[in-house]
Amino acid sequence: MASRTKPGFFARLALTSSKNPVSKDSDALRIGILGAANIGPNALINPAKRNRSIVVVSVAARDEKKAKDYAAKHGIPTTHPSYDALINDPNIDCIYNPLPNGLHYEWTKKALEAGKHVLLEKPAASNAAQTKLLFDLAKQKNLVLLEAFHYRFHPAAIQFRQTLQKHIAEGHPLKQVKSMMSFPAIFPPADIRFNFKLAGGTLMDCGCYTVNSIRYFSGLEVASVEKAVPKIISDNIDGRMEATLNLTSGAKAELTVSLSNPWFSVKTYRELIPYFTAETDDKIFTFGIFLMPSLYHYVTVKDKATGKTEDLPRLYDDGYTTYYYQLEAFVKAVKNGGKDTESIAGWVTGEDSVANMTAIDAIYQKAGMDIRQ
Ligand SMILES: NC(=O)C1=CN([C@@H]2O[C@H](COP(=O)(O)OP(=O)(O)OC[C@H]3O[C@@H](n4cnc5c(N)ncnc54)[C@H](OP(=O)(O)O)[C@@H]3O)[C@@H](O)[C@H]2O)C=CC1
Numbered sequence: 330m331a332s333r334t335k336p337g338f339f340a341r342l343a344l345t346s347s348k349n350p351v352s353k354d355s356d357a358l359r360i361g362i363l364g365a366a367n368i369g370p371n372a373l374i375n376p377a378k379r380n381r382s383i384v385v386v387s388v389a390a391r392d393e394k395k396a397k398d399y400a401a402k403h404g405i406p407t408t409h410p411s412y413d414a415l416i417n418d419p420n421i422d423c424i425y426n427p428l429p430n431g432l433h434y435e436w437t438k439k440a441l442e443a444g445k446h447v448l449l450e451k452p453a454a455s456n457a458a459q460t461k462l463l464f465d466l467a468k469q470k471n472l473v474l475l476e477a478f479h480y481r482f483h484p485a486a487i488q489f490r491q492t493l494q495k496h497i498a499e500g501h502p503l504k505q506v507k508s509m510m511s512f513p514a515i516f517p518p519a520d521i522r523f524n525f526k527l528a529g530g531t532l533m534d535c536g537c538y539t540v541n542s543i544r545y546f547s548g549l550e551v552a553s554v555e556k557a558v559p560k561i562i563s564d565n566i567d568g569r570m571e572a573t574l575n576l577t578s579g580a581k582a583e584l585t586v587s588l589s590n591p592w593f594s595v596k597t598y599r600e601l602i603p604y605f606t607a608e609t610d611d612k613i614f615t616f617g618i619f620l621m622p623s624l625y626h627y628v629t630v631k632d633k634a635t636g637k638t639e640d641l642p643r644l645y646d647d648g649y650t651t652y653y654y655q656l657e658a659f660v661k662a663v664k665n666g667g668k669d670t671e672s673i674a675g676w677v678t679g680e681d682s683v684a685n686m687t688a689i690d691a692i693y694q695k696a697g698m699d700i701r702q
């Protein structure tokens with residue numbers, strides 16, 4: 330039986346939206362948000378309230394009234410009348426870009442050109458070519474650019490990766506991995522996720538996580554795409570994607586992602602829990618709810634010969650969310666002038682982001698669909 334580390338479930342739920350902001354350092358980084366995005370409070374605004382070294386100073390929206398309402402609701406002190414005005418404000422150090430995928434490239438490029446560090450929502454851009462251009466520019470300007478794969482920074486994800494990698498290094502080769510992230514049809518057809526012009530698609534949205542988890546936990550790259558089966562729900566938009574990948578060691582990877590499952594279905598109800606599994610010659614490692622471990626997760630290791638399953642301790646620390654740890658990592662990197670990011674557990678390098686998008690492009694190609702532009 331795993332130890333059920335405190336805090337308990339409801340305390341963790343309450344902690345995800347902090348009501349107790351900490352005081353700020355005098356040299357705290359100043360970050361502005363592009364767009365009054367739905368994800369802003371979870372991914373940045375609430376985590377920043379608990380971090381002494383960063384303060385959300387402004388938000389810009391296409392309609393300034395919307396920005397003002399959002400700022401008032403979330404306790405953001407100022408607004409800017411346009412994305413350009415925010416990016417070019419000399420009193421801002423960093424930009425958070427949670428715009429629709431198809432606008433990631435344009436606005437991140439502008440922010441980097443204006444000398445700002447960028448926390449960039451996933452997926453990094455519409456395709457691998459754009460992603461490479463962004464990271465080349467960040468390098469050239471000596472700026473921090475981080476694609477927001479928040480789950481990687483949580484202690485449970487760090488521990489899971491270390492446990493699996495140690496076992497592989499002890500001589501137990503990986504045979505196959507699986508990653509799954511599916512939802513019933515919770516987003517309306519007009520959502521940004523289903524708009525090809527905004528680089529939508531379920532593989533872009535949920536798939537970028539599953540591809541990332543396959544690469545991150547296995548420590549391997551995608552060598553080729555063996556099979557990709559989309560469920561196309563509108564022009565060039567996949568409501569669901571199943572793919573089989575060949576990894577560089579010869580191991581296989583399978584991913585299943587969906588934003589269009591039926592609400593009740595015997596066939597797909599098991600997909601409601603996002604999980605990752607890795608099978609070696611002798612064991613099966615499972616990380617359940619790997620994307621939101623701060624709310625709940627489980628890690629099991631099953632011995633294939635005996636069938637015995639070990640349930641590893643769950644790590645909830647102080648109930649900090651994945652986004653809190655991600656922000657802490659981003660702040661550390663910026664404060665350190667972008668140096669030594671390799672010492673930050675979970676850090677997503679530019680090469681990593683480019684490899685992720687390269688795999689996504691290849692899956693779309695194998696599925697006979699267009700790469701997003
Ligand atoms: N890390 C995570 O857990 C999550 C990440 N995401 C990622 O964050 C990004 C935004 O997702 P989400 O917050 O759900 O998105 P929203 O639907 O809230 O859109 C975000 C913002 O995009 C702006 N926008 C600019 N141009 C357009 C346009 N043509 N059509 C629609 N919106 C436009 C709007 O800004 P304005 O206010 O200026 O009108 C809007 O506030 C995506 O890249 C997504 O993948 C999403 C959810 C979870």
Ligand SMILES: O=C1OC[C@@H](O)[C@H](O)[C@H]1O
Nearest residue numbers: 451512522534535588620
């Ligand atoms: O974490 C997430 O869950 C739901 C998705 O649609 C969203 O974009 C993603 O980031």
